[in-house]
Amino acid sequence: MPLLTTQSARSFGLGISLLSSNSYEAIQSYTLTGSQSFVEFTNIPQTYKTLLISTFTLSSSFSSGAFLYMNSDTTTSSYYYTSMYSLGSGTGTSTYSNTTISPNFMGGNTSQPGYGNFMIHDYTNTNKFKTWRGFDGAMDGGTNIYSNNIAGVYTSTNAVTALRITPVSNRTWSAGSKITLYGIKG
Amino acid sequence: MPTITYEPIQTYTISGSSTGSVTFNSIPTIYTELKIVASIGAVESENDLYVVMNGDNTSSNYGYGGIAGWQTGSPATNSTVEFKSTSYAGCLVDYYGPPALGGLGQHQVVISIPDPQGSHWKIVRSNSVNYKPAGTPGVRGGVDELISVWKNNAAITSLTITQGGPRTWLAGSRITLFGLKGA
Numbered sequence: 001m002p003l004l005t006t007q008s009a010r011s012f013g014l015g016i017s018l019l020s021s022n023s024y025e026a027i028q029s030y031t032l033t034g035s036q037s038f039v040e041f042t043n044i045p046q047t048y049k050t051l052l053i054s055t056f057t058l059s060s061s062f063s064s065g066a067f068l069y070m071n072s073d074t075t076t077s078s079y080y081y082t083s084m085y086s087l088g089s090g091t092g093t094s095t096y097s098n099t100t101i102s103p104n105f106m107g108g109n110t111s112q113p114g115y116g117n118f119m120i121h122d123y124t125n126t127n128k129f130k131t132w133r134g135f136d137g138a139m140d141g142g143t144n145i146y147s148n149n150i151a152g153v154y155t156s157t158n159a160v161t162a163l164r165i166t167p168v169s170n171r172t173w174s175a176g177s178k179i180t181l182y183g184i185k186g
Numbered sequence: 187m188p189t190i191t192y193e194p195i196q197t198y199t200i201s202g203s204s205t206g207s208v209t210f211n212s213i214p215t216i217y218t219e220l221k222i223v224a225s226i227g228a229v230e231s232e233n234d235l236y237v238v239m240n241g242d243n244t245s246s247n248y249g250y251g252g253i254a255g256w257q258t259g260s261p262a263t264n265s266t267v268e269f270k271s272t273s274y275a276g277c278l279v280d281y282y283g284p285p286a287l288g289g290l291g292q293h294q295v296v297i298s299i300p301d302p303q304g305s306h307w308k309i310v311r312s313n314s315v316n317y318k319p320a321g322t323p324g325v326r327g328g329v330d331e332l333i334s335v336w337k338n339n340a341a342i343t344s345l346t347i348t349q350g351g352p353r354t355w356l357a358g359s360r361i362t363l364f365g366l367k368g369a
Contacts, residue, residue, distance in 0.1 A: 137333025145251035
Protein backbone atom coordinates (compact mmCIF):
# COMPACT_ATOMS: atom_id res chain seq x y z
CA MET A 1 0.00 0.00 0.00
CA PRO A 2 1.41 3.41 -0.87
CA LEU A 3 2.41 5.47 2.09
CA LEU A 4 2.60 9.07 3.08
CA THR A 5 5.10 10.23 5.63
CA THR A 6 4.64 11.89 8.98
CA GLN A 7 5.55 15.16 7.35
CA SER A 8 2.82 14.76 4.80
CA ALA A 9 0.30 13.88 7.45
CA ARG A 10 1.15 17.09 9.23
CA SER A 11 0.30 18.99 6.14
CA PHE A 12 -3.14 17.44 6.06
CA GLY A 13 -3.78 19.35 9.24
CA LEU A 14 -3.64 16.37 11.54
CA GLY A 15 -2.20 16.53 15.01
CA ILE A 16 1.24 15.03 15.06
CA SER A 17 0.48 13.21 18.28
CA LEU A 18 -1.93 11.08 16.30
CA LEU A 19 0.63 9.94 13.83
CA SER A 20 3.76 7.92 13.55
CA SER A 21 5.99 7.55 10.52
CA ASN A 22 4.30 5.94 7.51
CA SER A 23 0.94 5.90 9.23
CA TYR A 24 -1.12 7.56 6.50
CA GLU A 25 -2.17 5.38 3.61
CA ALA A 26 -4.36 5.73 0.55
CA ILE A 27 -6.83 2.85 0.42
CA GLN A 28 -8.75 3.56 -2.78
CA SER A 29 -9.34 6.47 -5.13
CA TYR A 30 -11.91 7.28 -7.78
CA THR A 31 -11.15 9.73 -10.58
CA LEU A 32 -14.33 10.04 -12.57
CA THR A 33 -14.14 9.91 -16.36
CA GLY A 34 -17.83 10.56 -16.86
CA SER A 35 -21.03 11.36 -15.03
CA GLN A 36 -21.54 9.29 -11.88
CA SER A 37 -24.21 9.31 -9.18
CA PHE A 38 -22.22 7.76 -6.34
CA VAL A 39 -18.91 6.26 -5.28
CA GLU A 40 -18.55 3.27 -3.00
CA PHE A 41 -15.70 1.86 -0.95
CA THR A 42 -16.12 -1.77 0.06
CA ASN A 43 -14.05 -4.30 1.97
CA ILE A 44 -12.42 -1.49 3.90
CA PRO A 45 -9.39 -2.83 5.78
CA GLN A 46 -9.87 -2.98 9.53
CA THR A 47 -6.26 -2.11 10.26
CA TYR A 48 -6.60 1.66 10.74
CA LYS A 49 -7.71 3.86 13.59
CA THR A 50 -9.38 6.54 11.47
CA LEU A 51 -10.69 6.86 7.93
CA LEU A 52 -10.45 10.06 5.92
CA ILE A 53 -12.48 10.79 2.79
CA SER A 54 -11.11 13.53 0.54
CA THR A 55 -13.53 14.90 -2.07
CA PHE A 56 -12.90 17.15 -5.07
CA THR A 57 -16.15 17.31 -6.98
CA LEU A 58 -17.47 18.88 -10.15
CA SER A 59 -21.11 18.88 -11.17
CA SER A 60 -23.22 20.14 -14.05
CA SER A 61 -25.47 21.87 -11.54
CA PHE A 62 -25.09 22.99 -7.99
CA SER A 63 -25.66 20.18 -5.54
CA SER A 64 -27.61 20.86 -2.39
CA GLY A 65 -25.66 18.25 -0.49
CA ALA A 66 -24.41 14.71 -0.36
CA PHE A 67 -25.25 11.62 1.64
CA LEU A 68 -22.87 9.27 3.40
CA TYR A 69 -24.05 5.72 3.97
CA MET A 70 -22.13 3.31 6.17
CA ASN A 71 -22.40 -0.45 5.66
CA SER A 72 -25.21 0.11 3.14
CA ASP A 73 -27.48 1.28 5.96
CA THR A 74 -29.94 3.81 4.49
CA THR A 75 -32.09 4.09 7.61
CA THR A 76 -32.44 7.81 8.26
CA SER A 77 -32.85 7.40 12.00
CA SER A 78 -29.46 5.69 12.23
CA TYR A 79 -27.67 8.98 11.60
CA TYR A 80 -27.44 12.40 13.25
CA TYR A 81 -25.38 15.44 12.45
CA THR A 82 -24.84 19.04 13.50
CA SER A 83 -23.33 21.64 11.21
CA MET A 84 -22.26 25.26 11.22
CA TYR A 85 -22.02 26.93 7.88
CA SER A 86 -21.70 30.12 5.91
CA LEU A 87 -23.82 30.76 2.84
CA GLY A 88 -22.37 33.61 0.89
CA SER A 89 -23.61 36.55 2.88
CA GLY A 90 -25.55 34.47 5.40
CA THR A 91 -24.79 31.94 8.10
CA GLY A 92 -26.55 29.24 10.04
CA THR A 93 -26.55 26.01 11.94
CA SER A 94 -28.50 22.82 11.46
CA THR A 95 -29.11 19.57 13.27
CA TYR A 96 -30.77 16.66 11.57
CA SER A 97 -31.38 12.98 11.73
CA ASN A 98 -30.27 11.68 8.38
CA THR A 99 -27.26 10.62 6.38
CA THR A 100 -26.25 14.02 5.08
CA ILE A 101 -22.51 14.56 5.14
CA SER A 102 -22.72 17.98 3.57
CA PRO A 103 -26.02 19.70 4.22
CA ASN A 104 -25.87 22.40 1.62
CA PHE A 105 -22.93 22.27 -0.66
CA MET A 106 -20.82 19.78 -2.43
CA GLY A 107 -20.26 20.43 -6.07
CA GLY A 108 -20.73 23.77 -7.75
CA ASN A 109 -20.68 23.41 -11.50
CA THR A 110 -18.24 22.15 -14.08
CA SER A 111 -15.99 25.16 -13.62
CA GLN A 112 -16.57 25.68 -9.89
CA PRO A 113 -15.39 22.69 -7.86
CA GLY A 114 -16.29 21.64 -4.36
CA TYR A 115 -13.75 20.34 -1.89
CA GLY A 116 -14.05 18.49 1.41
CA ASN A 117 -12.38 16.28 3.98
CA PHE A 118 -14.33 13.95 6.27
CA MET A 119 -12.89 11.79 9.04
CA ILE A 120 -14.54 8.73 10.61
CA HIS A 121 -13.05 7.87 13.97
CA ASP A 122 -12.50 4.45 15.56
CA TYR A 123 -14.52 2.81 12.80
CA THR A 124 -13.59 -0.75 13.78
CA ASN A 125 -14.79 -0.46 17.37
CA THR A 126 -17.78 -2.75 17.98
CA ASN A 127 -18.57 -1.32 21.42
CA LYS A 128 -19.68 2.18 20.47
CA PHE A 129 -21.37 4.31 17.82
CA LYS A 130 -19.27 5.80 15.02
CA THR A 131 -18.52 9.51 15.03
CA TRP A 132 -17.30 11.58 12.12
CA ARG A 133 -16.48 15.20 11.35
CA GLY A 134 -15.66 17.22 8.29
CA PHE A 135 -15.16 20.50 6.52
CA ASP A 136 -16.14 21.28 2.95
CA GLY A 137 -16.98 24.13 0.66
CA ALA A 138 -17.99 25.09 -2.86
CA MET A 139 -19.37 27.84 -5.01
CA ASP A 140 -23.04 27.72 -5.94
CA GLY A 141 -22.61 28.32 -9.65
CA GLY A 142 -23.04 32.03 -9.10
CA THR A 143 -21.14 34.36 -6.82
CA ASN A 144 -21.73 32.77 -3.42
CA ILE A 145 -19.13 30.69 -1.64
CA TYR A 146 -20.38 28.12 0.85
CA SER A 147 -18.45 26.51 3.69
CA ASN A 148 -19.52 23.87 6.14
CA ASN A 149 -18.19 22.49 9.43
CA ILE A 150 -20.01 19.32 10.36
CA ALA A 151 -19.93 16.50 12.90
CA GLY A 152 -22.14 13.44 13.06
CA VAL A 153 -22.75 10.00 14.46
CA TYR A 154 -23.80 6.67 13.00
CA THR A 155 -25.75 4.93 15.71
CA SER A 156 -24.45 1.45 15.12
CA THR A 157 -21.86 -0.61 16.92
CA ASN A 158 -20.97 -2.52 13.78
CA ALA A 159 -17.51 -2.01 12.39
CA VAL A 160 -17.57 0.10 9.24
CA THR A 161 -16.62 -2.04 6.26
CA ALA A 162 -18.26 -0.05 3.45
CA LEU A 163 -18.92 3.59 2.62
CA ARG A 164 -21.09 5.06 -0.09
CA ILE A 165 -21.30 8.76 -0.96
CA THR A 166 -23.97 10.10 -3.26
CA PRO A 167 -25.22 13.59 -4.16
CA VAL A 168 -28.74 14.44 -3.07
CA SER A 169 -31.70 14.97 -5.40
CA ASN A 170 -30.41 12.53 -8.02
CA ARG A 171 -27.55 14.86 -8.93
CA THR A 172 -24.41 13.50 -10.50
CA TRP A 173 -20.72 14.30 -10.34
CA SER A 174 -18.86 15.13 -13.55
CA ALA A 175 -15.65 13.91 -15.13
CA GLY A 176 -12.60 15.17 -13.28
CA SER A 177 -14.12 14.65 -9.85
CA LYS A 178 -11.82 12.79 -7.50
CA ILE A 179 -12.76 11.02 -4.26
CA THR A 180 -10.15 9.19 -2.20
CA LEU A 181 -10.36 7.09 0.95
CA TYR A 182 -7.36 7.20 3.27
CA GLY A 183 -6.58 5.15 6.36
CA ILE A 184 -4.77 6.57 9.36
CA LYS A 185 -2.94 4.33 11.81
CA GLY A 186 -1.76 5.20 15.27
CA MET B 187 -4.53 2.38 -6.90
CA PRO B 188 -1.73 4.64 -8.14
CA THR B 189 1.36 5.15 -6.10
CA ILE B 190 1.11 8.20 -3.90
CA THR B 191 4.05 10.37 -3.02
CA TYR B 192 4.15 13.60 -1.11
CA GLU B 193 7.09 15.87 -1.76
CA PRO B 194 8.39 19.16 -0.36
CA ILE B 195 8.89 21.50 -3.33
CA GLN B 196 10.38 24.54 -1.64
CA THR B 197 10.77 26.03 1.83
CA TYR B 198 11.30 29.62 2.89
CA THR B 199 12.76 30.28 6.33
CA ILE B 200 12.62 33.97 7.08
CA SER B 201 15.95 35.31 8.28
CA GLY B 202 15.22 38.99 8.77
CA SER B 203 12.32 41.19 9.75
CA SER B 204 11.59 42.92 6.45
CA THR B 205 9.81 40.10 4.65
CA GLY B 206 6.06 39.81 4.57
CA SER B 207 5.64 37.92 1.33
CA VAL B 208 7.19 34.92 -0.40
CA THR B 209 6.58 33.52 -3.87
CA PHE B 210 6.85 29.97 -5.14
CA ASN B 211 7.66 30.22 -8.83
CA SER B 212 7.81 27.65 -11.62
CA ILE B 213 5.70 25.19 -9.69
CA PRO B 214 6.03 21.75 -11.30
CA THR B 215 2.92 20.62 -13.14
CA ILE B 216 3.21 17.01 -11.99
CA TYR B 217 1.19 17.26 -8.78
CA THR B 218 -2.45 16.47 -8.21
CA GLU B 219 -2.62 18.66 -5.13
CA LEU B 220 -0.55 21.43 -3.57
CA LYS B 221 -0.26 22.22 0.10
CA ILE B 222 1.35 25.11 1.91
CA VAL B 223 2.25 24.69 5.56
CA ALA B 224 3.23 27.91 7.30
CA SER B 225 4.35 28.77 10.81
CA ILE B 226 4.59 32.51 11.02
CA GLY B 227 5.14 35.27 13.55
CA ALA B 228 4.64 38.91 12.65
CA VAL B 229 6.51 42.07 13.57
CA GLU B 230 3.50 44.34 13.64
CA SER B 231 -0.07 43.72 14.66
CA GLU B 232 -1.95 41.02 12.87
CA ASN B 233 -3.58 41.39 9.52
CA ASP B 234 -5.11 39.15 6.88
CA LEU B 235 -3.07 36.46 5.15
CA TYR B 236 -3.82 35.47 1.59
CA VAL B 237 -2.43 33.57 -1.41
CA VAL B 238 -2.05 35.22 -4.81
CA MET B 239 -2.32 32.88 -7.80
CA ASN B 240 -0.06 33.40 -10.82
CA GLY B 241 0.56 37.01 -9.78
CA ASP B 242 -3.10 37.95 -10.22
CA ASN B 243 -3.76 40.88 -7.86
CA THR B 244 -7.25 41.64 -9.14
CA SER B 245 -9.54 41.39 -6.13
CA SER B 246 -12.65 40.73 -8.20
CA ASN B 247 -11.06 37.46 -9.35
CA TYR B 248 -11.21 36.05 -5.84
CA GLY B 249 -13.86 35.21 -3.27
CA TYR B 250 -14.07 33.44 0.06
CA GLY B 251 -16.38 32.15 2.75
CA GLY B 252 -15.86 30.45 6.07
CA ILE B 253 -16.20 30.36 9.80
CA ALA B 254 -13.93 31.57 12.56
CA GLY B 255 -13.79 31.83 16.32
CA TRP B 256 -11.59 33.99 18.49
CA GLN B 257 -11.13 35.30 21.98
CA THR B 258 -11.23 38.92 22.99
CA GLY B 259 -10.88 40.94 26.15
CA SER B 260 -9.31 40.17 29.50
CA PRO B 261 -10.39 37.79 30.83
CA ALA B 262 -11.04 36.32 27.43
CA THR B 263 -14.55 35.87 26.19
CA ASN B 264 -15.49 33.78 23.22
CA SER B 265 -16.60 35.37 20.01
CA THR B 266 -17.37 33.98 16.62
CA VAL B 267 -17.74 35.49 13.22
CA GLU B 268 -19.04 34.05 10.00
CA PHE B 269 -17.41 35.33 6.90
CA LYS B 270 -19.04 36.82 3.87
CA SER B 271 -18.27 36.69 0.20
CA THR B 272 -15.94 39.65 0.12
CA SER B 273 -13.15 40.09 -2.37
CA TYR B 274 -9.47 40.27 -1.44
CA ALA B 275 -6.52 40.57 -3.80
CA GLY B 276 -5.88 36.87 -3.30
CA CYS B 277 -7.35 33.75 -1.73
CA LEU B 278 -7.93 34.59 1.92
CA VAL B 279 -6.35 31.89 4.10
CA ASP B 280 -6.43 33.57 7.49
CA TYR B 281 -8.52 36.36 8.91
CA TYR B 282 -6.49 38.42 11.37
CA GLY B 283 -3.34 36.50 10.58
CA PRO B 284 -0.03 36.09 12.33
CA PRO B 285 0.18 37.67 15.79
CA ALA B 286 2.80 40.21 16.76
CA LEU B 287 4.35 40.45 20.22
CA GLY B 288 7.99 39.84 19.53
CA GLY B 289 7.62 36.27 18.40
CA LEU B 290 5.85 35.09 21.53
CA GLY B 291 2.70 34.55 19.59
CA GLN B 292 2.26 31.53 17.37
CA HIS B 293 0.41 31.15 14.14
CA GLN B 294 0.03 28.12 11.91
CA VAL B 295 -1.88 27.65 8.71
CA VAL B 296 -2.39 24.69 6.39
CA ILE B 297 -3.52 25.49 2.84
CA SER B 298 -4.74 22.86 0.38
CA ILE B 299 -5.18 23.40 -3.35
CA PRO B 300 -6.58 20.36 -5.19
CA ASP B 301 -6.10 19.79 -8.91
CA PRO B 302 -3.86 22.82 -9.56
CA GLN B 303 -3.63 22.02 -13.28
CA GLY B 304 -7.33 21.46 -13.87
CA SER B 305 -9.33 23.56 -16.30
CA HIS B 306 -11.72 24.97 -13.71
CA TRP B 307 -11.75 27.67 -11.10
CA LYS B 308 -9.31 26.89 -8.31
CA ILE B 309 -10.63 26.16 -4.85
CA VAL B 310 -8.50 26.61 -1.74
CA ARG B 311 -9.14 25.22 1.69
CA SER B 312 -7.31 26.59 4.71
CA ASN B 313 -7.39 26.07 8.43
CA SER B 314 -5.39 28.20 10.78
CA VAL B 315 -4.79 28.84 14.45
CA ASN B 316 -3.02 31.65 16.24
CA TYR B 317 -2.30 32.59 19.79
CA LYS B 318 -1.15 35.59 21.76
CA PRO B 319 0.26 35.46 25.29
CA ALA B 320 -2.06 36.18 28.19
CA GLY B 321 -2.31 39.78 29.28
CA THR B 322 -2.28 41.08 25.77
CA PRO B 323 -5.12 43.39 24.89
CA GLY B 324 -7.30 42.60 21.94
CA VAL B 325 -7.51 39.28 20.19
CA ARG B 326 -5.75 36.49 22.10
CA GLY B 327 -6.36 33.45 19.97
CA GLY B 328 -8.33 32.36 16.99
CA VAL B 329 -9.21 29.55 14.65
CA ASP B 330 -10.36 29.84 11.05
CA GLU B 331 -11.80 27.41 8.52
CA LEU B 332 -11.99 29.05 5.11
CA ILE B 333 -12.83 28.22 1.52
CA SER B 334 -11.45 30.59 -1.11
CA VAL B 335 -11.78 30.61 -4.87
CA TRP B 336 -9.67 31.96 -7.69
CA LYS B 337 -12.04 32.50 -10.60
CA ASN B 338 -9.69 31.38 -13.31
CA ASN B 339 -9.25 28.15 -15.29
CA ALA B 340 -5.49 28.59 -15.77
CA ALA B 341 -3.01 26.11 -14.39
CA ILE B 342 -1.25 27.35 -11.28
CA THR B 343 2.39 28.16 -11.96
CA SER B 344 3.16 30.47 -9.06
CA LEU B 345 1.85 31.12 -5.57
CA THR B 346 2.56 34.14 -3.41
CA ILE B 347 1.66 34.04 0.25
CA THR B 348 1.48 37.51 1.66
CA GLN B 349 0.07 39.49 4.52
CA GLY B 350 -2.16 42.50 4.27
CA GLY B 351 -1.21 45.76 5.81
CA PRO B 352 1.49 45.33 4.61
CA ARG B 353 3.05 43.55 7.57
CA THR B 354 6.38 41.79 7.93
CA TRP B 355 7.27 38.46 9.50
CA LEU B 356 9.63 37.48 12.25
CA ALA B 357 12.90 35.65 11.66
CA GLY B 358 12.32 31.93 11.89
CA SER B 359 8.95 32.06 10.22
CA ARG B 360 8.76 29.10 7.88
CA ILE B 361 6.63 28.49 4.79
CA THR B 362 6.82 25.24 2.83
CA LEU B 363 5.13 24.21 -0.40
CA PHE B 364 4.39 20.50 -0.83
CA GLY B 365 3.20 18.59 -3.88
CA LEU B 366 1.09 15.45 -3.85
CA LYS B 367 1.36 12.92 -6.67
CA GLY B 368 -1.02 10.09 -7.33
CA ALA B 369 -4.61 9.83 -6.14
